Amino acid sequence: MEVTEKAPAKINLTLDALYKREDGYHELEMVMTSVDLADRVTVRSIEENKIVIRTNSGVLPLDRRNHAYQAARLMKKTFEIDTGVEIMIEKNIPIAAGLAGGSSDAAATLRGLNKLWKLNLSLDEVAVLGEQVGSDVPFCVYGRTALVTGRGEKIQPLGEIPQCWVVLVKPRVGVSTGTVFNVLSFDDLVHPDTAGMVQAIKEQDYVKMTQSVGNVLEHVTIERHPDIERIKTKMLTFGADAALMSGSGPTIFALCSKYSRAQRVYNGLKGFCKEVYLVRTLK
The missing domain is CATH 3.30.230.10 (Ribosomal Protein S5; domain 2)
Known part of the structure; x- marks a missing residue:
């Protein structure tokens, strides 16, 4: 069996x-x-x-x-x-x-x-x-x-999020989660709007959801791997509604409400990184 x-x-x-x-x-x-x-x-x-x-x-x-x-x-x-x-x-x-x-x-x-x-x-x-x-x-x-x-x-x-397309890009760098947390300073953290994100999901408000994304670990990892910031900028330039690093990195994801925009982000990043994926959020 x-x-x-x-x-x-x-x-x-x-x-x-x-x-x-x-x-x-x-x-x-x-x-x-x-x-x-x-x-x-x-x-x-x-x-x-x-x-x-x-x-x-x-x-x-x-x-x-x-x-x-x-x-x-x-x-x-x-x-x-x-x-x-x-x-x-x-x-x-x-x-x-x-x-x-x-x-x-x-x-x-x-x-x-x-x-x-x-x-x-x-x-x-x-x-x-x-x-x-x-x-x-x-x-x-x-x-x-x-x-x-x-x-x-x-x-x-929390229930389902508003359905959208997700482009994932993994740069060719290694990130230690333990190291990122160890150097995290609470003095200058910009905290994400978690309450706003929860409310956006409950209201099925896609625009508010994209405006509420945030990750306090992002700046720590970007200091060591500036390519993450460059990839985020490219994603937004190509038409992503939001772009953010996931976890301690190094993967960055873009959210797109329309497939055509997601395809443009995907195609634009394929020449920049080897590991690029175009997927949906799960129901």
């Missing part, structure tokens, strides 16, 4: 850091949504009692560094599963891109193993398990637009 789960990428419509907590994490307030760029994760039982990761990616780790591996190990330990599992990850989401690809793979693994092993856990219970794997995993378990707080474990669904 095998189970296949879709693992969509996420983008941050807003990302705010409120303060640094005593446990070392930052208290976050974010509006996140999923887009139709997804990995596919297939889990199947094997006789030997071990976890095997397979993938079409040449750079994805196949051992305990892999989030899907960690998710499977957690499920086996928690529910005392003494059979093995093979996890096949078809990678389509760029790696280390600020799109939660690894977290989404872990979430898909948790959902898939819940079905494969007939554990009958609710999504809420799966999300609680996901907290132990990574901060973005609980959101990815649900995979729908939400206000996300705490260090990422508190999920408040």
Whole structure:
């Protein structure tokens, strides 16, 4: 028996850091949504009692560094599963891109193993398990637009955002999330309008949604990688309604209400970066 789960990428419509907590994490307030760029994760039982990761990616780790591996190990330990599992990850989401690809793979693994092993856990219970794997995993378990707080474990669904086209561009740079947070200064932060974003989604107001995007980590990453600012400028020049870095970067996304504009942004950036994607927001 095998189970296949879709693992969509996420983008941050807003990302705010409120303060640094005593446990070392930052208290976050974010509006996140999923887009139709997804990995596919297939889990199947094997006789030997071990976890095997397979993938079409040449750079994805196949051992305990892999989030899907960690998710499977957690499920086996928690529910005392003494059979093995093979996890096949078809990678389509760029790696280390600020799109939660690894977290989404872990979430898909948790959902898939819940079905494969007939554990009958609710999504809420799966999300609680996901907290132990990574901060973005609980959101990815649900995979729908939400206000996300705490260090990422508190999920408040918001309903669908106004449908639009999304152009994703991943520059050829590496970004360390830990480093970005470590150098973040609260003295000069310009906080995004998270309340305005939530209201825009509730009212299905696309214009207000595009006016409310913001990410406090963006200026930190741009200082180290100025190409991000140049890509944002190009996106807006080509007709995007809004452009913003997702997560700690380096991926930048553009929002477009019309396909023709999204196509123009996509075509304009294809010559500038290798990894460019044109997708829809998920319903």
